[in-house]
Amino acid sequence: MKPTTRGTLAAVLTGVAAAVGAAAAAEAVPVPVPLNGVENALNVQMPKIAGELPVPMPGAPEGPRYVEGRLIPEHALPQLPVTGGQPGADVRTPLPHILGDGFDHLDVGAPAADLRTLTPGLSLDTPLTSPSADNFGYPKLPQAAVLTPLLKTTPGANLEMGSGA
Template identity: 55%
Template sequence: MKPTTRGTLAAVVAGAAAAVGTAAGPAAATGSVPVPVPLQGASAALGMPMPEAGLEVPLLTSGAPEGPRYVTGRLLPERTIPQVPLRGALPGAHVRAPLPRLVGSGYDHVGADLPASGLRALSPGVTADAPLTGPDPQHFGLPALKQPELGILAPVLQTVADADLGSGPGR
């Protein structure tokens, strides 16, 4: 392939990657999709201010599991059923409600901000080994017996949840 063709192909691939990256936008960065809750119609129908609410729905993406690792002295690989990594976010919510003032006219507000927080998880896995050893030269190449092994790899869940509650003047 000529250098000019390679350069043109690299520019096209870089442009396509940039276009896909901007199309994914902030949803891919946080691992959640914002969903507004439309309450403006109820506000107009009732003639009073309504709460404002928005949700964040998580997007879970699975990663590639680690392949089996062969260890000397074992007939089966170390991870018979590997753990699958998952990334995403916990669901989030943003709520702000008007409160009528006790003295005077107008409204204050109370709000809760529960942002979507990152989530990293690993599914459970299994590790096992057969009740035989590998070929043993001292037993004329025949395998010897041993205790079978079976283990469960525990699932992992890592996240840091955050919340902010507040109130103040104004809507």
Template identity: 55%
Template sequence: MKSTTRGTFAAVITCVAAAVATPAVAADAVPVVVPLQGAEQALDMEMPKVSGTVPLVKPGSPDGPQYVEGRLLPDRALPQVPVSAGLPELDVRAPLPRVLGDTFDHLSTTTPDSTMRTQTPGASLDAPLTAPRPELLGLPAPKLPEAGLLAPALQGAPGASLDVAPGL
């Protein structure tokens, strides 16, 4: 096979892969349904209905290092990376065999999707030398090294509801 044919074939495969992967990347979450119909028929009883979504993680762009006068290394040598995603959405409806009377048939639990924003930990370091000093003929002076840890952050507002109602 000629190299031009191989190159054309590789380009076509790359384009097809990009076209197939683009819709999956554009989605915020992937829907999931737990199939329990087989167990329902095999056990001859009403099974819970479970569905939900699994969110996709979206990393953001980190804040780059910040140069500070008088330091040899930049501040935030290991920058924090912002990451946003949602909590999984869950909907569970289970049959309730009239324990609470004739009007209540099922118990449902729902957790709506909610956005979570996080930042990864970062680090700030400084060398054990100062910047070049004119009184030392342009040589750096020794000093104690500095190291700091930037704490991770988590922000969100999750919620859930529990209901007892008629019908499944």
């Protein structure tokens, strides 16, 4: 392989590695929708569309908690926290003066909103106790509980009409 080819290949690989590293460090990855070719081919104004895709980041689960009187820890299968975001979008389209002379575009923006979740978990308790008089001499019944998932977010959007393309 020639030295120039090796140098070019090394530069390309370095650029790709930097782009992948930057995308992994970002909270959201921008996703543009290229419509310039359609606009040039049909000679019409096309909407400008862009989006954001969030990168989910898992957190550290809370460990099991030992409770007095229980053989198995309280959270046998712990809940895993995941933070990320909802996808965002930005759409700007030209209007053909249907709302009057002052309105030339419609802009809808829905930015990526923070999203926090907890996966489902499981809590178990075994019936290893002494016989109980309340339960006709039988030990207590085994207990199992499914910890419900949690979802927290605050989505928002903005609708704007104005002059200018």
